[in-house]
């Protein structure tokens with residue numbers, strides 16, 4: 001049995017360190033349920049004996065061990081409370097199966113009614129198109145925040161046909177929606193692998209599997225981006241396109257969020273089709289704002305925005321799906337000229353023979 005510590009934390013202090021709303025108290029009995037076990041293991045602490053209270057456990061911890069780990073008892077309680085809270089949120093998110101998202105119209109920028117209700121089902125990609133400033137990003141933001149008539153558009157968003165639970169809307173931990181926005185500026189001083197490890201940890205990925213995730217995500221992100229980056233590259237040194245590629249691979253392999261919102265992936269200069277394939281294979285609901293015809297036709301339908309409202313819902317026809325291939329050829333041709341420009345060549349002739357010969 002470890003020696004009792006000289007400065008036992010008081011009952012009052014312990015209670016103060018326990019965040020409000022958490023069911024952790026000094027008298028909480030530490031059972032061998034997987035969550036507390038996982039926490040103590042990850043922290044490098046001895047597993048508590050069966051039936052012991054949190055306070056008794058803390059008193060038993062050796063001072064030397066805590067010093068080695070660089071943690072004191074008060075921080076430990078705060079961290080355990082946050083960890084249990086996080087587990088609870090994750091479990092709630094995982095248990096919730098999102099089979100549909102419904103957008104119920106509100107009003108346009110002039111206050112006129114938006115007479116549309118659209119339901120998007122699991123596994124569907126829906127595109128959002130419209131002129132600059134027509135409200136595409138606003139629509140994505142409404143979904144992200146699960147608007148309930150409380151945004152400028154007055155839209156309502158329903159999950160599985162119902163008003164979403166308040167905790168999903170306002171909790172920082174709400175995991176229903178992953179957002180890949182246009183600006184992916186990293187401010188943290190982390191390497192690519194540290195960044196992925198941090199995400200893997202917060203997703204409760206078992207420690208032995210984390211290294212494989214880092215490798216897989218780095219490889220997949222590199223397959224989307226242009227110039228290679230490595231696991232030890234600082235995230236702040238990634239280009240805009242590389243950052244987005246990393247976030248896309250990270251979302252595809254680590255995020256459990258059933259809804260993914262993508263804002264103008266085409267501006268990132270990454271392989272758009274590969275990126276979509278990665279995300280779609282995870283059976284998510286995808287909403288993507290785009291100006292790109294190839295991407296727009298990959299969706300099952302597209303929402304056409306104008307003056308801040310959904311003006312029209314267009315279902316992609318079979319003919320349009322067949323038109324993706326020639327549009328992609330055009331795209332590749334443009335891309336080849338872009339590469340030539342980038343590598344300092346001149347463009348004196350345009351060769352359209354490949355297109356004509358299709």
Ligand SMILES: Nc1ncnc2c1ncn2[C@@H]1O[C@H](COP(=O)(O)OP(=O)(O)OP(=O)(O)O)[C@@H](O)[C@H]1O
Pocket residue numbers: 107108109110130131132133134135136137138139152153307308309
């Ligand atoms: N229904 C609405 N009522 C009031 N304001 C709106 C409405 N829809 C959009 N807006 C506002 O209009 C502005 C332009 O919208 P937004 O940025 O969503 O356009 P966008 O289509 O994404 O543009 P871009 O293609 O340039 O990215 C924003 O300030 C947004 O909040």
